[in-house]
Amino acid sequence: xxxxxxxxxxxxxxxxxxxxxxxxxxxxxxxKRGLEPEIGKWSLMGGFVQKEESADEAANRILKVxxxxxxxxxxxxxxxxxxxxxxxxxxISVAYFALIDILQYEKQITEQYHAEWFxxxxxxxxxxxxxxMVQMAKEKLRYKATIHPILFELLPDRFTLPLIQSLFExxxxxxxxxxxxxxxLVSTGMLIRQPEKNMEGSKKGAHYYTLDLKSxxxxxxxxxxxxxxxxxxx
Amino acid sequence: xxxxxxxxxxxxxxxxxxxxxxxxxxxxxxxKRGLEPEIGKWSLMGGFVQKEESADEAANRILKVxxxxxxxxxxxxxxxxxxxxxxxxxxISVAYFALIDILQYEKQITEQYHAEWFxxxxxxxxxxxxxxMVQMAKEKLRYKATIHPILFELLPDRFTLPLIQSLFExxxxxxxxxxxxxxxLVSTGMLIRQPEKNMEGSKKGAHYYTLDLKSxxxxxxxxxxxxxxxxxxx
Numbered sequence: 001x002x003x004x005x006x007x008x009x010x011x012x013x014x015x016x017x018x019x020x021x022x023x024x025x026x027x028x029x030x031x032k033r034g035l036e037p038e039i040g041k042w043s044l045m046g047g048f049v050q051k052e053e054s055a056d057e058a059a060n061r062i063l064k065v066x067x068x069x070x071x072x073x074x075x076x077x078x079x080x081x082x083x084x085x086x087x088x089x090x091x092i093s094v095a096y097f098a099l100i101d102i103l104q105y106e107k108q109i110t111e112q113y114h115a116e117w118f119x120x121x122x123x124x125x126x127x128x129x130x131x132x133m134v135q136m137a138k139e140k141l142r143y144k145a146t147i148h149p150i151l152f153e154l155l156p157d158r159f160t161l162p163l164i165q166s167l168f169e170x171x172x173x174x175x176x177x178x179x180x181x182x183x184x185l186v187s188t189g190m191l192i193r194q195p196e197k198n199m200e201g202s203k204k205g206a207h208y209y210t211l212d213l214k215s216x217x218x219x220x221x222x223x224x225x226x227x228x229x230x231x232x233x234x
Numbered sequence: 235x236x237x238x239x240x241x242x243x244x245x246x247x248x249x250x251x252x253x254x255x256x257x258x259x260x261x262x263x264x265x266k267r268g269l270e271p272e273i274g275k276w277s278l279m280g281g282f283v284q285k286e287e288s289a290d291e292a293a294n295r296i297l298k299v300x301x302x303x304x305x306x307x308x309x310x311x312x313x314x315x316x317x318x319x320x321x322x323x324x325x326i327s328v329a330y331f332a333l334i335d336i337l338q339y340e341k342q343i344t345e346q347y348h349a350e351w352f353x354x355x356x357x358x359x360x361x362x363x364x365x366x367m368v369q370m371a372k373e374k375l376r377y378k379a380t381i382h383p384i385l386f387e388l389l390p391d392r393f394t395l396p397l398i399q400s401l402f403e404x405x406x407x408x409x410x411x412x413x414x415x416x417x418x419l420v421s422t423g424m425l426i427r428q429p430e431k432n433m434e435g436s437k438k439g440a441h442y443y444t445l446d447l448k449s450x451x452x453x454x455x456x457x458x459x460x461x462x463x464x465x466x467x468x
Contacts, residue, residue, distance in 0.1 A: 003323045008285045009243035051242045055315040079313045081289040
């Protein structure tokens, strides 16, 4: 088989922005970089695409190796290709973002690898263009959250209204009036109330809800009525 | 400066899905491929990323060389990296989509290169995974059109209500009731009525409108009330 001649070839990496929700804060999973340059600095999880794998496969492989996780929500975000983004050698990075319910996985992640969950609002400066990747991932998450039930990937299968409000407040970095938020959300018809209650937060308790995925897809524009306008809509 | 060792390097290409609207149909710009393999077959416009340029720069360069166009709406879509997608040599392609008001550019495009506008509904089978790229671009266009004034890139600066209805019908592959569509669109407050009329379509004429971008961004959820639910919301 021939080859294309007179063309430059490049390293391809994948980098994963891993978001998690610990039932009160939105967090990001970072690792201490184990190789030069910038050894010991905080970084997204990443690695090089291998000869026989697609970028999707590489991202799944790296996420699995580094966290022990299978089947998490993983979506291609954007490819970053500034010629000088890696000082050692030009590398094009395909960035992915992943969403995790932290409480299900926290233990196995932090024991086996030098990975650590940071509050998204307090994360350190990352190597290369990784901060830019995180910024884009945050915008994409907000953008998609208004038309897609993506945030429910961060929640357990059943959840209370205060929990979902806390998640939305974290993602959109704002506060919602409790009565208003609950009323609007329930009135969309996209949640199914369960008979059981969570009694931890108050004496009266809070009903559990589950997501009606079909109704969410039909009524996603309702969600936009109570989230702030997105700056990413440029 | 060092290099990363024991890693495979790959060709990186960009491919551009160029959509246009000729005031009655949505079209796509294709070229006859000039090199093996698949010489003479229809293809998206593309080319290899060069040593000192980013993928964005490569896409702009290729679009400019092949069409003479500067400053068109160009957005990164997705990177395609299946190992066997190019039978000659493994190539990762970063796909972009571009939006053009055909009537402004048709002449210079079709004279200088072997490029041709096809009705989107009647486009030929393309090489490699290009049909998959086009399918994803169509879905992205619909998806974005509901929350972003992106479709106005395909229209002249001032337009009539029948023209914008025709564009929406093309993009969403559906028919809208004329009275309903016009009434809902105008009631969003995102269009500014101009005193002039276009007298071509009817005796009474049709007022020209321009887009109120600020209002569009504030009221984009209104648009979703009159477009069909998107299959891409998976």
